[in-house]
Amino acid sequence: MTTLESWLILAAVPYLGGCRISKLLQYATPIELIEMPAEQLRAIGLSSAQVAALHNPKRQRIDHALIWAEQNNHTILTLDSPFYPALLKEISSAPPLLFVRGEDRWLREPQLAVIGSRSASLDGREAAYDFSAALVAANYVVTSGLALGIDGQAHYGALKNGGATVAVLGSGLNHIYPASHRTLASQIIEQGALVSEFWPDEKPRPQNFPRRNRVISGLSVGVLVIEAAERSGSLITARYALDQGRDVFALPGSIHNPGSRGCNALIKSGAKLVESPVDIFEEVGALTECAINSQMNLSLPQPENEELPFSAVLATVGKEAIPVDVVAERCKLPIHEVMMQLLDLELQGVVSTVPGGYIRTRRG
Template sequence: MSSLSDWLTLASAPQLGGFRISRLLERTTPSELCTMSDRERGQIGLSERQCQHLAFPPQQRIDRCLAWHQQPNQQIIPLDSSLYPALLREIPSPPPLLFVRGETRWLHEPQLAIVGSRAASIDGLEAAGEFAAAMVAANYVVSSGLALGIDGQAHYSALKNGGATVAVLGSGLDRIYPAKHRDLADTIADQGALVSEFWPDESPRPQHFPRRNRVISGLSVGVLVVEAEEKSGSLITARYALEQGRDVFAIPGSIYNPMSRGCHALIKNGAKLVETPVDIFEDVGVLTECAKSSQSVHCVPQPQNDKLPFPALLANVGNEATPVDVVAERSRLPVHEVMMQLLELELQGMVAAVPGGYVRTRRG
């Protein structure tokens, strides 16, 4: 088992995302990578810049993280740890590190995710609260993204009803976002867990939130979308859930309510229409048992990645940093769609985020 310092060294390497790291770990370990020669690293596909990073890592930043790990109620969990959640380990691009405040045991209990609009209606908030209460009564942990609206209501209701809740952040755990939910985050850390794949001092950024959404779905046995517009981050969570072999559930609403259109679109495309929590519980039995196990590889169907994804968008990312708005203009796609596709390409190791935009990797 590699040291945490070696994991931090590897995870901080430039232009080396979760997908590339997962592939590297099929051949070697973080400790071996940190002790290899530059020639050996180059032979397994690392760039000169990545080799230099592994030879001369940002030790001060790594030491700050190690000090963070030593604080009460805080842990860094690497991918090879027995504390790493079994279901999350099986997604196509699992985070190499999880930063956790709170009890890690909740990450090993069956979780059901509730996501939805930040500008939720009264009916939507009521539904999120009722479903969260029923989930904790059925011994599920409620997971969500700590956002305003549906997310916050799901967390509040789980806590109010004596259950546990897990909040996955799009920022480091020392940079709680939104600031309005700092008190809620502290309570969750006491009665559940805060989770992030981002280093503790990282600020929230737009590109972080789709990454957060894939972790929410990856931790869960199913995802409930309460309210969502047609173009919504909740739909990104639902899409990742489907790709990860999770069940997706949606609550229908009025055809005149724009907050219902996203849910209706999901239902048209195969999500299960739900009216009561029982509609969810009867469908998630198999993954619920897998979540309790340390082995889930035979439970979760893996997506096939034989074809090059998003070729039209990939053709508009070059070897020099290309800003997101330029990619959107060239590919004639909305920015939110471009961000989602770039994230998927990054997770598959085909592009890399760099200062100023994205670059195409050798794999791409």
């Protein structure tokens, strides 16, 4: 039996979370636990059902995970692995397994999380993009949750500006959620990593996302919140960050904007108010000497010679909202093709969804 196989068997035992597994490891290694007599296992706290699951594991699930790990760019990191991210190992409920697609080395680099609302405003999306661009320029890895809105723009801001990004999922890595971010996920695999504590075939479930949020903060030296409502998953991540001893930063917003109330509440509670990346670097320290000087201006202009894609579609989108069907009619293209092109342009920060259709962003 290999070490990885023994870890998979241990992690598959029902109702054994990271905390309990860590306690069990004080008695023995996973292989030794599997070989322990039932009476001894019950004596250290396992139920009869858990003992049975440890001695007679569901081989199909274990074998499927082992086959998954053999695929290109697939890795399973165990809690005792020297490659397991050190910061994450420090938290009280560190995942016993991390399933990774991409290069797992990015999980061990200094990371800053950028998170926020799924229904973010245009200004919020641009802030996520620009802050992420500044963070990767200072050699930080940008970490987020692959969600719509702020998360997606944070990932794209890192990728577009030559940096690395880590996406933590609330599902198994065979189920990219949301489905509209499959293209983005593929780009992250090439220039960063997707990571999940859930087994590859597990589908996204509501109860998975708070667990995902503690991993986002656990991997990071600090968490930046850009737009969050009063009841928001981003605030859950911020609370985890505080419990884990991480820095929490928040972008302030109008008192009249419901999407800013969460950030404003964080600031009232002690989170650091940030207006530019310099505010973050002053707190956690930039990784390059020139970071503060080079990032005094938050806005990162596009290179003048950069040619934007889908020029026919882009030419029809301006500062006034235009519906998809009107764009398709003007471009004489099928609606499904126009929607795919608009989605790609939105991921690049060139256009943005608003009530009534799409508008051009300042980046466009």
